Amino acid sequence: MGTTARNFIFLLLVGRISARCYDPSPAFPLPKLDSYREASKFEHVLVGLKESLEELTLPAEYDTSSFSVEITSSHGTLWETHHTARDKNTSRPGAATVDGTSVYRMASVTKAFTTLAIIQQHIAGNLSLDDPIDQYLPRLGGEIPWKDITLRTVASQLSGIPREFTQADVINEFSNPLVLGLPPVDEKAEGVPQCDVYYAYDRPCNEDDLYKDLATKKPIWPPKQKSTYSNYNFDLLGLVIEKVSGLSYTEYVKSRILQPLNMTSSSFVKSSDSTAVLPKGGTYWDVDKGIQRPTGGLYSSTSDMSSFLRYVLKNYNGLTPQLNWFNPGSYSTTRSSFYGMPWEIFRTDCILSETSRPIIFVTKGGSHPGYYSSVIMLPEYDLGITILTAGSRSLKAKIIEAVTVALVQAAEDVAQSNLKYRYTGEYLSPSKDLNSSLVLAHSDAKSLYIESFVSNSTDVIAAWQNLTGLEENFRVQLVPTLLYRDEQNQRGEIWRGLIVPQNRNPGLVWDDFCLTDEDSDYYARKPLFEMVFWEAQPGGKIVDHVDISAFRVRLDRKHTEHVSSEEAADGASLKGAQMGNYGDGDQVVLNH
Numbered sequence: 288m289g290t291t292a293r294n295f296i297f298l299l300l301v302g303r304i305s306a307r308c309y310d311p312s313p314a315f316p317l318p319k320l321d322s323y324r325e326a327s328k329f330e331h332v333l334v335g336l337k338e339s340l341e342e343l344t345l346p347a348e349y350d351t352s353s354f355s356v357e358i359t360s361s362h363g364t365l366w367e368t369h370h371t372a373r374d375k376n377t378s379r380p381g382a383a384t385v386d387g388t389s390v391y392r393m394a395s396v397t398k399a400f401t402t403l404a405i406i407q408q409h410i411a412g413n414l415s416l417d418d419p420i421d422q423y424l425p426r427l428g429g430e431i432p433w434k435d436i437t438l439r440t441v442a443s444q445l446s447g448i449p450r451e452f453t454q455a456d457v458i459n460e461f462s463n464p465l466v467l468g469l470p471p472v473d474e475k476a477e478g479v480p481q482c483d484v485y486y487a488y489d490r491p492c493n494e495d496d497l498y499k500d501l502a503t504k505k506p507i508w509p510p511k512q513k514s515t516y517s518n519y520n521f522d523l524l525g526l527v528i529e530k531v532s533g534l535s536y537t538e539y540v541k542s543r544i545l546q547p548l549n550m551t552s553s554s555f556v557k558s559s560d561s562t563a564v565l566p567k568g569g570t571y572w573d574v575d576k577g578i579q580r581p582t583g584g585l586y587s588s589t590s591d592m593s594s595f596l597r598y599v600l601k602n603y604n605g606l607t608p609q610l611n612w613f614n615p616g617s618y619s620t621t622r623s624s625f626y627g628m629p630w631e632i633f634r635t636d637c638i639l640s641e642t643s644r645p646i647i648f649v650t651k652g653g654s655h656p657g658y659y660s661s662v663i664m665l666p667e668y669d670l671g672i673t674i675l676t677a678g679s680r681s682l683k684a685k686i687i688e689a690v691t692v693a694l695v696q697a698a699e700d701v702a703q704s705n706l707k708y709r710y711t712g713e714y715l716s717p718s719k720d721l722n723s724s725l726v727l728a729h730s731d732a733k734s735l736y737i738e739s740f741v742s743n744s745t746d747v748i749a750a751w752q753n754l755t756g757l758e759e760n761f762r763v764q765l766v767p768t769l770l771y772r773d774e775q776n777q778r779g780e781i782w783r784g785l786i787v788p789q790n791r792n793p794g795l796v797w798d799d800f801c802l803t804d805e806d807s808d809y810y811a812r813k814p815l816f817e818m819v820f821w822e823a824q825p826g827g828k829i830v831d832h833v834d835i836s837a838f839r840v841r842l843d844r845k846h847t848e849h850v851s852s853e854e855a856a857d858g859a860s861l862k863g864a865q866m867g868n869y870g871d872g873d874q875v876v877l878n879h
């Protein structure tokens with residue numbers, strides 16, 4: 288290798304370190320169902336959470352409120368809690384005691400089902416997400432530039448079309464809008480839709496009402512310029528599903544999603560009062576949303592929604608080659624909020640105070656008068672939360688705050704305890720003739736990292752620093768790739784070692800700029816710090832040995848004496864010891 292080449296590599300290395308990603312994420316493999324179930328601290332947090340949620344409802348303003356909360360991993364439900372309103376309508380009380388099969392109105396959470404149906408039709412080849420919507424709905428006309436509006440932009444809230452059909456017009460919302468100083472108008476002459484039973488018109492709106500109204504509407508802004516929430520988007524997607532599948536929207540969702548996922552409490556038709564959560568004073572339960580069902584018509588329960596979330600958590604990156612269903616499609620206004628399809632995505636670094644690692648919440652919320660619902664998924668922890676409330680509007684936000692903060696802290700603890708238990712310690716060469724060893728250490732803030740690495744009597748980290756001229760204080764952090772050497776049997780977890788500078792410079796604005804770049808240097812075509820971990824037997828809870836690819840060496844883990852008894856007590860998966868069988872709750876395949 289000539290001098291020029293050497294200098295070139297030197298510059299590359301320097302360039303690499305200045306990318307400055309301080310906290311790679313995710314820094315642990317997906318926690319398994321058993322890890323959650325067996326972690327005593329996790330259970331303890333959930334017991335405390337149940338109490339805090341009950342406490343939230345103590346004020347008199349929540350006398351008429353009921354709620355249901357369920358937490359599931361992609362493999363099975365972990366926890367649920369329910370609260371029945373203290374004060375119910377005695378002449379129409381609904382479900383006597385609220386439980387996991389009690390039915391609420393899901394409102395806009397329905398949009399996730401409508402979007403899944405569109406994705407299924409994309410997979411079936413019956414439509415493409417990138418087709419313009421008027422290709423399927425030729426009746427669309429008026430001033431909105433439908434030719435430039437694709438199904439993908441519609442599902443991502445990027446169409447730029449107006450938000451509402453009958454809702455949000457104060458002529459409908461308030462009995463006397465003239466108190467605002469508005470002039471009297473002739474409702475019919477102005478073209479106000481004469482439908483929607485919630486507003487005391489005598490029938491739900493139909494397809495003709497919708498096209499007639501849309502023909503008079505103007506865009507909010509140009510297509511895909513900027514996201515803005517629109518219910519209309521999903522009414523239209525419902526019509527597209529009918530057009531391409533030949534089924535009614537409700538029949539489609541029932542036969543292609545609800546039935547295969549065994550969502551037996553879920554329907555677009557209200558259930559009997561005996562299972563209904565009916566808030567006192569609420570009137571929305573009985574409202575048939577007509578043509579607006581695809582935007583908010585679903586009735587469901589926490590137990591059914593967990594089934595849906597398990598499906599989504601398992602498949603979000605496997606539905607089609609074009610799509611990771613959890614990725615954002617556009618920015619929202621704040622730096623931490625994004626729209627997906629139809630997900631509402633929130634990234635925050637306010638929960639884990641020890642690191643600045645942001646947590647990603649993939650959510651969809653819904654509200655109807657008296658019903659406020661949310662689903663929230665945490666893909667890095669393999670968790671999904673359903674929060675359904677009936678009664679007061681303000682309760683849901685309080686439950687979300689309490690549940691998500693406690694859950695992230697508890698799940699993080701499970702993930703970190705697993706790292707400590709499963710991987711840390713000393714790994715030695717099985718051959719006495721070779722002085723090679725690896726020590727993996729862990730801290731909650733740094734996750735798993737190389738504490739020392741000796742290869743054939745050479746201190747690798749020191750030599751690397753010396754060779755590359757790295758002056759900064761750095762560590763080699765290990766990051767799971769979620770790939771396996773043996774994919775079929777899910778054995779031989781592949782991890783990458785990532786050079787992470789330790790000292791932030793918070794004074795610099797651009798210090799926070801981090802472009803993920805996890806493929807570091809190679810030696811003779813093998814990644815320099817790639818490590819492949821193996822258990823002794825399939826499904827084993829602890830790692831038995833590691834292959835360090837570039838160094839062409841296998842090191843055996845010295846067994847777990849290093850785990851102190853205190854750590855063992857906290858260790859997420861210590862109960863049940865060496866072998867674990869991570870049962871796969873429900874493997875459902877939806878036919879697309």
Ligand SMILES: *[C@@H]1O[C@H](CO)[C@@H](O)[C@H](O)[C@H]1NC(C)=O
Nearest residue numbers: 408411413530531532533879
């Ligand atoms: C695709 O469209 C055809 C024609 O409408 C329909 O019969 C078929 O069921 C659709 N395929 C799927 C998988 O929905």
Ligand SMILES: *[C@@H]1O[C@H](CO)[C@@H](O)[C@H](O)[C@H]1NC(C)=O
Nearest residue numbers: 388548549550551552590873
């Ligand atoms: C479907 O759900 C019902 C009610 O929740 C339950 O009794 C039944 O066992 C489930 N069936 C399957 C195949 O999971």
Ligand SMILES: *[C@@H]1O[C@H](CO)[C@@H](O)[C@H](O)[C@H]1NC(C)=O
Nearest residue numbers: 376377378379566567568569
């Ligand atoms: C109670 O239910 C009855 C029967 O549906 C209804 O007429 C009444 O308006 C309800 N009252 C309240 C406060 O919800």
Ligand SMILES: *[C@@H]1O[C@H](CO)[C@@H](O)[C@H](O)[C@H]1NC(C)=O
Nearest residue numbers: 721722742743744838839840
């Ligand atoms: C260890 O180092 C010695 C001396 O440099 C070298 O001859 C030998 O090939 C090395 N062995 C391995 C397994 O790397």
Ligand SMILES: *[C@@H]1O[C@H](CO)[C@@H](O)[C@H](O)[C@H]1NC(C)=O
Nearest residue numbers: 722723741742743744745746
């Ligand atoms: C192995 O190599 C390390 C690093 O050079 C050295 O500190 C240590 O003493 C060596 N151990 C043996 C047994 O040679």
Ligand SMILES: *[C@@H]1O[C@H](CO)[C@@H](O)[C@H](O)[C@H]1NC(C)=O
Nearest residue numbers: 746748749750751752753754
């Ligand atoms: C660092 O590099 C210098 C110059 O190449 C060499 O003399 C020294 O032994 C190296 N030190 C280590 C710890 O590798």
